[in-house]
Amino acid sequence: MKKYNPYQNMISILEDSAKMLGLQEDEYSFLKYPEREIKVSLPIRMDDGSVKHFEGFRVQHCSICGPYKGGIRYHQSVDLDEVKALSAWMSFKCAVADIPFGGAKGGIKVDPSQLSQKELERLTRKYITMIEPVIGPHVDIPAPDVNTNAQIMAWMMDTYSHIQGYRTGAVITGKPVELGGSLGRAEATGRGVMIIACRMMDHLGRSYQDTRVAIQGFGNVGGIAAKLLYEQGCKIVAVSDVSGGLYCANGLKIDEIRAFLGDHPGKMLEDYHKEGVKHISNDQLICCDTDFLIPAALENQITAENAEKIQAKVIVEGANGPTTVEADSILQDKGIIAVPDILANAGGVVVSYFEWVQNLQSYYWSLDEVNTRLKDVMDAAFDRVFESAEKYDTSLRKGAYILAIGKIVEAQKKLGLFP
Numbered sequence: 001m002k003k004y005n006p007y008q009n010m011i012s013i014l015e016d017s018a019k020m021l022g023l024q025e026d027e028y029s030f031l032k033y034p035e036r037e038i039k040v041s042l043p044i045r046m047d048d049g050s051v052k053h054f055e056g057f058r059v060q061h062c063s064i065c066g067p068y069k070g071g072i073r074y075h076q077s078v079d080l081d082e083v084k085a086l087s088a089w090m091s092f093k094c095a096v097a098d099i100p101f102g103g104a105k106g107g108i109k110v111d112p113s114q115l116s117q118k119e120l121e122r123l124t125r126k127y128i129t130m131i132e133p134v135i136g137p138h139v140d141i142p143a144p145d146v147n148t149n150a151q152i153m154a155w156m157m158d159t160y161s162h163i164q165g166y167r168t169g170a171v172i173t174g175k176p177v178e179l180g181g182s183l184g185r186a187e188a189t190g191r192g193v194m195i196i197a198c199r200m201m202d203h204l205g206r207s208y209q210d211t212r213v214a215i216q217g218f219g220n221v222g223g224i225a226a227k228l229l230y231e232q233g234c235k236i237v238a239v240s241d242v243s244g245g246l247y248c249a250n251g252l253k254i255d256e257i258r259a260f261l262g263d264h265p266g267k268m269l270e271d272y273h274k275e276g277v278k279h280i281s282n283d284q285l286i287c288c289d290t291d292f293l294i295p296a297a298l299e300n301q302i303t304a305e306n307a308e309k310i311q312a313k314v315i316v317e318g319a320n321g322p323t324t325v326e327a328d329s330i331l332q333d334k335g336i337i338a339v340p341d342i343l344a345n346a347g348g349v350v351v352s353y354f355e356w357v358q359n360l361q362s363y364y365w366s367l368d369e370v371n372t373r374l375k376d377v378m379d380a381a382f383d384r385v386f387e388s389a390e391k392y393d394t395s396l397r398k399g400a401y402i403l404a405i406g407k408i409v410e411a412q413k414k415l416g417l418f419p
C-alpha cells in the first residue's frame with residue numbers, strides 16, 4: 001500500500017482550493033512551508049535507572065493571523081510530516097472559526113501507555129524545557145491532543161512558569177480548572193462536533209431521534225461527542241476505540257458504557273459485554289449501516305480501500321485528517337457529504353481561545369457563558385462554510401479551505417513581505 005503522507009494530503013487540497021479562489025502561486029505558496037520546524041532530543045531517566053531517548057517536534061506553520069496555536073500529541077506514529085500537516089490544519093481551522101491565532105502543532109514519538117506517571121512527567125517537562133525558547137503566551141500556545149490531557153498541560157505550564165520565574169497560565173490551554181483552565185474546555189471539541197452534526201441534521205430536515213450515528217474513537221473527542229449526541233436523542237449504533245468496536249442496531253446505551261469505563265480504569269470497549277451488543281472491528285465500524293459517521297480517532301481512516309463500502313450519508317470529521325484525498329473524491333462520487341475537520345472539530349481551539357482570553361484578563365466565565373459563546377462561534381463558522389461552498393459550487397471541504405485561505409492570504413497582503 002502507498003505510504004500515506006498527511007502533509008501531501010494537505011498540499012493537494014490547498015492547491016485545488018487556491019486555484020478555485022483564482023490565486024496565483026506567489027500569493028499562497030507561503031502556506032506550503034511552515035515558518036519554523038523544530039526537532040528535539042529528549043533523554044529521559046527511566047524508573048529502572050536506564051536512559052531512553054525520545055524524539056519531540058514542534059512545527060509553527062503560520063503566524064499571520066496571530067500567535068501560533070495547536071495541540072501536542074503523544075503517539076508512537078508521530079513524525080515530522082504528520083506534525084507539519086497538523087500544524088497547517090490548525091492555521092486553516094483558526095481562520096475558519098475566525099479566531100485570532102495562527103497554526104502550530106507538536107508531538108512526541110512515544111507510546112505513553114508504556115510509561116509510568118513519573119516517566120511521563122519527566123518526558124513532558126523535558127519537552128517543554130527544549131521548546132521553551134519558541135513558545136509563550138504571545139508567541140505559541142500549546143494545548144492537548146491525542147494521549148495528552150489536563151494533567152500533562154499542568155506539568156507543561158508549571159515547567160514553563162519555573163523557567164520564566166513567575167506563573168504564566170496563558171502559555172498553555174486545556175489546563176485543569178484549578179490552575180486556570182476554562183470551564184467547558186474538556187468537553188469543547190466533542191461539543192463542537194455535536195453542534196455541527198446537529199446543524200447538518202437540521203439542514204437535511206432529519207429528526208435527531210431518527211438519526212443513527214457511528215463514532216470511531218472514544219476518547220476526548222469521540223467519547224464526548226457520543227455522550228452529547230446521545231443526550232440529544234440520536235441513536236448511537238456503533239462506537240469504537242483502539243481495542244475494537246461495539247454495535248447495536250437499536251442504539252447503544254452510551255451512559256452505561258461511559259460509566260463502565262469510568263468505573264474500571266484501564267478497561268477498553270472490548271471489555272464491555274451486554275446482550276444485544278455485537279463486538280465489531282474498526283473497519284466494520286467505518287462501513288456499518290448508519291446515517292452519520294464520525295471518525296474521531298486518527299488520520300487516514302477513510303481511504304480508497306474502504307470509501308466505496310461506506311454506507312453513511314454524512315461524515316462529520318471529529319479527528320484531524322481522517323479522510324485521504326483519494327477517498328474524498330470517492331465519497332463525493334457516491335453523494336456522501338463530508339463535513340471537514342477544520343470546521344467540525346474547531347470547538348477545542350475555540351474554547352482554548354476563550355481560556356487564553358480569560359487567563360490574560362484573570363477574569364473567569366461561567367460554564368453557560370462558555371457554551372453559549374462556543375455555540376455562537378460554531379454556528380457562524382458553519383454558516384460561512386456553507387455560503388462559501390455554495391458560492392464556489394463545491395464541497396464543504398473546499399468551501400472551508402477557500403474561506404480559510406482567502407482570509408490568511410488577504411491578511412498576508414496587508415502585512416507585505418518582510419524585509
Ligand code: NAD
Binds near residue numbers: 144219296348
Ligand atoms: P484521545 O487520545 O482522547 O482519544 C483517541 C481515541 O481513539 C481513543 O479512544 C483511542 O482508543 C482511539 N483510537 C486510537 N487509535 C485507534 C484506531 N486505530 N482505531 C480506532 N480507534 C483508535 O484523542 P482525542 O483528543 O479524542 O483526539 C482524537 C482526534 O481528534 C485526533 O485526530 C485529534 O487530533 C483530533 N482533535 C482533538 C482535539 C482535542 O481537543 N482533544 C481537538 C481537535 C481535534
